[in-house]
Amino acid sequence: MMAQFMEETENVKMDVHGIVHNRKIINLKRSRIVADSDGDYFLCDDGIRISNSKLNDDYCDCDDGSDEPDTEACSGISYFECHVRFKKFKIPSGWVNDGICDCCDGSDERDAKSKDLIHLSLTVQKKMNHFLSPCPNTCPK
Incomplete structure (x- = not known):
C-alpha cells in the first residue's frame, strides 16, 4: 500500500509510476490517495477508506x-485544539472525551468517564502506542 500526498492540482493525479490519471479531485491539498490491490481510494484523516468518487461531492x-x-x-464540524509545546493541531470534536488519548497531554480526555472504559495496563498501551483515559502525558520534553 502506497500513500501519496498531492499538492494542488486541477483534475489530475500522478501516481508513483509517473502515470497521470484524470480524477474528480480538485485542489485536495495534502490529501491521502492510496493505491493497493483493491484499487485507489481516499484515506480520511481518521483512517476510514472511501471511494475517490465520494470526494468533493457535497456530502461528509x-x-x-x-x-x-x-x-x-462539512463546515459545521468543530475541532478541538491540542497543544504540543509551541504548536497546535486540531482533532475532530467527536474525538473529545471518547476514552482515547489523541492529544499527547491528554487534554482531549479531561472529562472522560474512565469507569465506563476498557482498562488496559500501561505496558500494553505503550506497546500499542495508543493510550486510554486517564491519559499519561506523552508529549516530547
Whole structure:
C-alpha cells in the first residue's frame, strides 16, 4: 500500500509510476490517495477508506470532513485544539472525551468517564502506542 500526498492540482493525479490519471479531485491539498490491490481510494484523516468518487461531492463521508475540502458540506464540524509545546493541531470534536488519548497531554480526555472504559495496563498501551483515559502525558520534553 502506497500513500501519496498531492499538492494542488486541477483534475489530475500522478501516481508513483509517473502515470497521470484524470480524477474528480480538485485542489485536495495534502490529501491521502492510496493505491493497493483493491484499487485507489481516499484515506480520511481518521483512517476510514472511501471511494475517490465520494470526494468533493457535497456530502461528509469522513467523520472529520477531510473528504470535502473544496465544498461547504462539512463546515459545521468543530475541532478541538491540542497543544504540543509551541504548536497546535486540531482533532475532530467527536474525538473529545471518547476514552482515547489523541492529544499527547491528554487534554482531549479531561472529562472522560474512565469507569465506563476498557482498562488496559500501561505496558500494553505503550506497546500499542495508543493510550486510554486517564491519559499519561506523552508529549516530547
